[in-house]
Amino acid sequence: SQELEQSPQSLIVQEGKNLTINCTSSKTLYGLYWYKQKYGEGLIFLMMLQKGGEEKSHEKITAKLDEKKQQSSLHITASQPSHAGIYLCGRNSGGYQKVTFGTGTKLQVIP
Amino acid sequence: GAVVSQHPSWVICKSGTSVKIECRSLDFQATTMFWYRQFPKQSLMLMATSNEGSKATYEQGVEKDKFLINHASLTLSTLTVTSAHPEDSSFYICSASWGGETQYFGPGTRLLVL
Numbered sequence: 001s002q003e004l005e006q007s008p009q010s011l012i013v014q015e016g017k018n019l020t021i022n023c024t025s026s027k028t029l030y031g032l033y034w035y036k037q038k039y040g041e042g043l044i045f046l047m048m049l050q051k052g053g054e055e056k057s058h059e060k061i062t063a064k065l066d067e068k069k070q071q072s073s074l075h076i077t078a079s080q081p082s083h084a085g086i087y088l089c090g091r092n093s094g095g096y097q098k099v100t101f102g103t104g105t106k107l108q109v110i111p
Numbered sequence: 112g113a114v115v116s117q118h119p120s121w122v123i124c125k126s127g128t129s130v131k132i133e134c135r136s137l138d139f140q141a142t143t144m145f146w147y148r149q150f151p152k153q154s155l156m157l158m159a160t161s162n163e164g165s166k167a168t169y170e171q172g173v174e175k176d177k178f179l180i181n182h183a184s185l186t187l188s189t190l191t192v193t194s195a196h197p198e199d200s201s202f203y204i205c206s207a208s209w210g211g212e213t214q215y216f217g218p219g220t221r222l223l224v225l
Binding site for chain 2: 002033035040041042043044045048088098099100101102103104
């Protein structure tokens, strides 16, 4: 099984709706990254959460880290077509800043 | 800032040939670069970690003689897929960091081996 499971696997929402993506780790989370990927492209760094209870926001995207639950959530408010893509969470998994990625969540936003 | 480029963006080659993919950090010096592979509809799988001037560390199951990594300078790492076969067709992505905890990713290289 995967170290980092994301849910849902895919999501279709209407423009303007809010949505939440979850990332659950089978191991203790000391820090978590969120990235966005458009199909066939590289990853765009969204944010990094380092402390339990930490919450960060960038434009309409907010992410929280719940260390006790070994979980992070990414919330998008008033979604837009530009939010469409694959969202990946990742955690440090060893030396040299190795990152293990989650299973990914594909988001489609319908105008 | 923190821009990483890859070249080529996509390549088609014949089975048995070798393909080199370049990863460059354009506006910073990358002490560490990573190479990932991504299959369709799947997440990224780390192949290897390379530090400038030293040998790459390969993940379990990744053939070091098949995927040659060279990190000759603080701004350039190359991945050479030797004697490529159709099963090597994939999307290869590099990332770079400079001692911090954030990795910055290149746009990826799509490889198709015929």
